[in-house]
Amino acid sequence: MRVGLFIPCYINQLYPQVAIATLELLEKLNVDVYYPSTQTCCGQPLGNSGYEEDSKGACQLFVENFAAYDYIVGPSGSCIYHVKKHFDIIEQTPDVVKVRNNAFELCEFIVKVLGKTDLGASFPHKVGLHKSCHGLRGLHLGSCSERMDPYYSTEEDLLNNVKGLELMQLNRADECCGFGGTFSVFEEAVSVKMGKDKIQDHLDNGVEVITGADHSCLMHLEGLINRDNKPLKVMHIAEILNSTI
Amino acid sequence: MSHSEKAAIFNKNEAKVNWHDKALWYVREKRDNAAHGVKGWEYLRDTASKIKGNVLSNLDNYLIEFEANALKNGIKVHWASDAKEHNSIVHKIVKEHNAKKVVKSKSMLTEECHLNPYLESKNIEVVDTDLGEYIVQIAKETPSHIVLPAIHKTKEEVDELFQEHLGTKPSNGNPEYLTNEARKHLRNKFLQADVAITGVNFAIAETGGFVVCTNEGNADMGAHLAPVHIACMGIEKIIPKEEHLGVFLRLLARSATGQPITTYSSHFNKPAKGKELHIVIVDNGRTEQLSREDFRSSLHCIRCGACMNTCPIYRRSGGHSYDATIPGPIGSILSPGKDLTKHSSLPFASTLCGSCSNVCPVKINIHEQLYKWRQLIVKDVKQPVVKKTILKITGKILKNRTSYNLVGKSARFMLKYAPRFMVYSKLNAWGKARELPKVKTQNFDDWYKAKRKNNE
Ligand code: SF4
Numbered sequence: 153m154r155v156g157l158f159i160p161c162y163i164n165q166l167y168p169q170v171a172i173a174t175l176e177l178l179e180k181l182n183v184d185v186y187y188p189s190t191q192t193c194c195g196q197p198l199g200n201s202g203y204e205e206d207s208k209g210a211c212q213l214f215v216e217n218f219a220a221y222d223y224i225v226g227p228s229g230s231c232i233y234h235v236k237k238h239f240d241i242i243e244q245t246p247d248v249v250k251v252r253n254n255a256f257e258l259c260e261f262i263v264k265v266l267g268k269t270d271l272g273a274s275f276p277h278k279v280g281l282h283k284s285c286h287g288l289r290g291l292h293l294g295s296c297s298e299r300m301d302p303y304y305s306t307e308e309d310l311l312n313n314v315k316g317l318e319l320m321q322l323n324r325a326d327e328c329c330g331f332g333g334t335f336s337v338f339e340e341a342v343s344v345k346m347g348k349d350k351i352q353d354h355l356d357n358g359v360e361v362i363t364g365a366d367h368s369c370l371m372h373l374e375g376l377i378n379r380d381n382k383p384l385k386v387m388h389i390a391e392i393l394n395s396t397i
Numbered sequence: 398m399s400h401s402e403k404a405a406i407f408n409k410n411e412a413k414v415n416w417h418d419k420a421l422w423y424v425r426e427k428r429d430n431a432a433h434g435v436k437g438w439e440y441l442r443d444t445a446s447k448i449k450g451n452v453l454s455n456l457d458n459y460l461i462e463f464e465a466n467a468l469k470n471g472i473k474v475h476w477a478s479d480a481k482e483h484n485s486i487v488h489k490i491v492k493e494h495n496a497k498k499v500v501k502s503k504s505m506l507t508e509e510c511h512l513n514p515y516l517e518s519k520n521i522e523v524v525d526t527d528l529g530e531y532i533v534q535i536a537k538e539t540p541s542h543i544v545l546p547a548i549h550k551t552k553e554e555v556d557e558l559f560q561e562h563l564g565t566k567p568s569n570g571n572p573e574y575l576t577n578e579a580r581k582h583l584r585n586k587f588l589q590a591d592v593a594i595t596g597v598n599f600a601i602a603e604t605g606g607f608v609v610c611t612n613e614g615n616a617d618m619g620a621h622l623a624p625v626h627i628a629c630m631g632i633e634k635i636i637p638k639e640e641h642l643g644v645f646l647r648l649l650a651r652s653a654t655g656q657p658i659t660t661y662s663s664h665f666n667k668p669a670k671g672k673e674l675h676i677v678i679v680d681n682g683r684t685e686q687l688s689r690e691d692f693r694s695s696l697h698c699i700r701c702g703a704c705m706n707t708c709p710i711y712r713r714s715g716g717h718s719y720d721a722t723i724p725g726p727i728g729s730i731l732s733p734g735k736d737l738t739k740h741s742s743l744p745f746a747s748t749l750c751g752s753c754s755n756v757c758p759v760k761i762n763i764h765e766q767l768y769k770w771r772q773l774i775v776k777d778v779k780q781p782v783v784k785k786t787i788l789k790i791t792g793k794i795l796k797n798r799t800s801y802n803l804v805g806k807s808a809r810f811m812l813k814y815a816p817r818f819m820v821y822s823k824l825n826a827w828g829k830a831r832e833l834p835k836v837k838t839q840n841f842d843d844w845y846k847a848k849r850k851n852n853e
Binding site for chain 2: 159161163164165166167168169171172175187189190191192193195197198199200201202203204205206207209210212213238285286289290296297298299300301324326327328330331332333335336337338339340341342343344345346347349371372374375376378379
């Protein structure tokens, strides 16, 4: 099984530790991982801003980079969701269809494709899970509170198997954090308020570390935490799953 | 003003935002409990969505069937292609009866058509009899929510308003006292009314009758006391058969307020002896929306308001920030169909979290339609030059690895070495309340090149 590692642009530039943890984790799980060096971005920021026409070049490049692999795996629910959901704007060649079908968010890949939930990690901290909307309601990484479906959560399955980790319950378990890509800038006031409320929910429930499968949401939350000096840390789920003591 | 500007003003009073958010979240939680109590809730949503889909594909036939049956029942049927026609039909009926006083109950359609100011300009008194609507009416405001029209007002604010308009005593916002006072006042209005106007929740093609759902019984009260009843409905309110009613009545109240059913589901089939019953069937842009394939299912909406209660942006920006008769997620996909330029900021007032689509009892894919509107708006409505240029350039950069590398490097350089006042300037909306990420010395590309040379 050959896996193409997709590292979203902002993770590559700003959060290399997340990319490294993702790569190491996959290697630990005996996956054959390749990192196509000419990848850029899935085009999501353009699509969500109404400029999906201008993102076609990025979509094409994405497909060129990843068509050769059996699976495409990335540590970002929303980017993967974008590939699966919105790549219909380019011609649906067999390559495009293949890439869209085989793109997986990291947790989903580990649980569904590799069939593993216990990765041998240990992380003795009180952790709050941020279920990012695109992962949750877009990729169905878990059941969402609006729907009356049986409860499940891919990320929780993984975190519950981490030694020493205490998963804290939130009052509004799957409320959006207010990032929303360019929303965070164009609707600054509401975005900030949503983020602050989300952080308060974690604080109220004794969380020490906020984690999630989408680092863009975490980046937004981290920005607020650092500005307001809140006693919270932010870590991508790959970093937690990759940690040992 | 755009949604974001209005929302920013609303957010200046954080205590009020918190209160508004909590009040609506409380309703959302009630809805969750109520939905949990129904076995097969998702199946019910599916069924409702399919019935509505069928209705929209055969709308003409069902409307004709409805008209024929309504006429048989002795109901007078009128057709209005737009708001103007709707208003003049209503006015004509009112005038024919020399009516001076009208009571109204629960009709977002008449709000949409701006019926109140129209009738008032003809010297006709119109009183909204739903408590929430009455509150916004005397405050000279518009409803901020389709089910909870005065949710933006605290009880203390209502107290002051009643003191001013009804001469009530200061009560510190005692809801019982205030409701009683309003009731006394409205009772007189009911007794004096010459005409009662109501909305329509469901019109049944098979029977020619219709149902109005209220919690205060005000539709009944108005229609039973006044000699003339005018019901106003949008063309999409039709359902094929009476047996379908059960599906929608089970979904509507639970989604709206968490009640198993509204206190009153009043069935109107024919005029009472010696009275008149009119129904005005209104298009007002609906067929145009029907013609837009991507947005057609927005006409499934049964106006339960659940998408507003669940929307984290609505809860924190207030209904008035949408500057539209129907605010919130559903309003944001309906309004651009009416006036794309005026409402061009609404589809962007969302993180596309998708909570609205999942809560919607008739399964409208609201967040997907928001995404679709964005693409159309960028093409058809003049965009701010800066935004447009930045995004166009971004598109070019992402097409090509060399330019991407360059931009990545310089951005990292800027973040690391530029002085704080430059990075956190007025132009940077991100940095107003948020720190930017701290830049590491190496990006992942560099790390990978150093550590995993042979594997590419
Ligand atoms: S769109 Fe759906 S959730 Fe929103 S008001 Fe209409 S029926 Fe209710």
